[in-house]
Amino acid sequence: xxxxxxxxxxxxxxxxxxxxxxxxxxxxxxxxxxxxxxxxxxxxxxxxxxxxxxxxxxxxxxxxxxxxxxxxxxxxxxxxxxxxxxxxxxxxxxxxxxxxxxxxxxxxxxxxxxxxxxxxxxxxxxxxxxxxxxxxxxxxxxxxxxxxxxxxxxxxxxxxxxxxxxxx
Amino acid sequence: xxxxxxxxxxxxxxxxxxxxxxxxxxxxxxxxxxxxxxxxxxxxxxxxxxxxxxxxxxxxxxxxxxxxxxxxxxxxxxxxxxxxxxxxxxxxxxxxxxxxxxxxxxxxxxxxxxxxxxxxxxxxxxxxxxxxxxxxxxxxxxxxxxxxxxxxxxxxxxxxxxxxxxxxxxxxxxxxxxxxxxxxxxxxxxxxxxxxxxxxxxxxxxxxxxxxxxxxxxxxxxxxxxxxxxxxxxxxxxxxxxxxxxxxxxxxxxxxxxxxxxxxxxxxxxxxxxxxxxxxx
Numbered sequence: 001x002x003x004x005x006x007x008x009x010x011x012x013x014x015x016x017x018x019x020x021x022x023x024x025x026x027x028x029x030x031x032x033x034x035x036x037x038x039x040x041x042x043x044x045x046x047x048x049x050x051x052x053x054x055x056x057x058x059x060x061x062x063x064x065x066x067x068x069x070x071x072x073x074x075x076x077x078x079x080x081x082x083x084x085x086x087x088x089x090x091x092x093x094x095x096x097x098x099x100x101x102x103x104x105x106x107x108x109x110x111x112x113x114x115x116x117x118x119x120x121x122x123x124x125x126x127x128x129x130x131x132x133x134x135x136x137x138x139x140x141x142x143x144x145x146x147x148x149x150x151x152x153x154x155x156x157x158x159x160x161x162x163x164x165x166x167x168x
Numbered sequence: 169x170x171x172x173x174x175x176x177x178x179x180x181x182x183x184x185x186x187x188x189x190x191x192x193x194x195x196x197x198x199x200x201x202x203x204x205x206x207x208x209x210x211x212x213x214x215x216x217x218x219x220x221x222x223x224x225x226x227x228x229x230x231x232x233x234x235x236x237x238x239x240x241x242x243x244x245x246x247x248x249x250x251x252x253x254x255x256x257x258x259x260x261x262x263x264x265x266x267x268x269x270x271x272x273x274x275x276x277x278x279x280x281x282x283x284x285x286x287x288x289x290x291x292x293x294x295x296x297x298x299x300x301x302x303x304x305x306x307x308x309x310x311x312x313x314x315x316x317x318x319x320x321x322x323x324x325x326x327x328x329x330x331x332x333x334x335x336x337x338x339x340x341x342x343x344x345x346x347x348x349x350x351x352x353x354x355x356x357x358x359x360x361x362x363x364x365x366x367x368x369x370x371x372x373x374x375x376x377x378x379x380x381x382x383x384x385x386x387x388x389x390x391x392x393x394x395x396x397x398x399x400x401x402x403x404x405x406x407x408x409x410x411x412x413x414x415x416x417x418x419x420x421x422x423x424x425x426x427x428x429x430x431x432x433x434x435x436x437x438x439x440x441x442x443x444x445x446x447x448x449x
Binding site for chain 1: 180181182184185188189191192193194195196197198199212214215218219222286288289290291292293295297331338359360361362423
């Protein structure tokens with residue numbers, strides 16, 4: 001248990017550093033900044049206390065907001081992600097999720113891809129809706145959500161595949 | 169009572185979610201109105217310190233650019249010294265030279281150098297973090313410029329750091345005028361291209377031409393008059409046919425900022441006091 005805590009703290013710090021130092025400054029095509037820090041919330045132990053998980057998600061988002069001067073948009077997006085994770089887990093892994101503790105590194109690539117995609121899309125949709133904060137720019141918001149999600153999903157999958165084998 | 173407690177326990181996750189969501193929405197809404205985000209901003213020792221350590225590394229790679237910018241500015245200032253003419257020299261400077269009164273008491277604007285720690289331009293509401301805060305006499309509502317043009321307005325300060333409401337922020341507006349005449353409009357940003365800003369509500373009589381320079385009008389008490397903003401890229405009459413809407417190509421490259429100047433207007437308190445007095449009457 002203690003090991004799991006330290007692993008998660010290390011993962012949090014590492015992803016935050018990478019996010020703030022590198023991915024917040026990517027500005028691909030002028031407006032795309034992928035947010036692979038959500039991977040921390042995606043792979044957070046599935047069996048953990050749900051209230052704790054929601055609270056940690058809030059703090060993770062708030063940290064991002066502090067660095068980005070964005071008010072509470074990341075916090076809100078992370079909260080949605082955390083609250084809806086069980087739904088996405090059930091949808092992508094079926095009944096097996098409810099019976100035994102599955103690990104993201106042990107499921108097939110297809111299931112993993114579906115799970116990460118759903119979560120990233122939810123997070124980015126809430127994030128950009130709140131960031132643009134203007135319903136008349138809805139097409140711009142959706143476009144930004146979609147394009148940024150593609151890059152975040154690719155990054156999350158890459159990180160997940162690269163680092164998951166070592167954790168086992 | 170028993171049922172209420174049961175209800176709370178059963179829905180505790182949802183309630184926690186709803187409570188924290190409310191909190192983050194409050195932060196979000198605060199951040200969308202100018203000067204309201206009290207808690208969540210990067211002008212504190214923690215975030216400022218981390219940005220500072222990144223910048224110290226990045227600075228080595230940008231030394232060449234900074235040097236070039238400084239040389240250009242030096243050249244321009246030398247040029248101004250050599251040929252004092254009305255275009256470049258403000259009236260205040262002239263009175264400075266000729267007046268027997270010590271120049272400090274006459275000078276309207278003073279400039280404080282500051283270093284950029286973090287700069288965003290890909291979002292709809294962008295902020296810049298500066299190294300330099302209230303102990304360097306940087307305070308909120310001061311203007312921020314570079315040698316080439318305007319950058320933004322100071323939003324929050326801590327003792328050592330400050331955040332700037334960038335001109336690339338949907339909450340930013342300032343008064344802008346044509347260099348060739350005194351016609352003015354309101355400058356704002358539509359959130360799309362970081363090189364293009366908009367000037368709206370410029371009188372239809374204004375002699376607008378493509379390529380004309382747009383500069384600050386000096387009406388806001390934040391920026392001095394005549395700080396360049398950009399050149400006219402496109403313009404059209406709005407549907408009411410009374411006002412021009414201009415799209416302006418920025419002279420200043422907002423995606424590449426190193427060192428900036430914070431502008432302090434020593435008469436600002438006086439001007440604001442006078443204006444509020446007028447409003448009350």
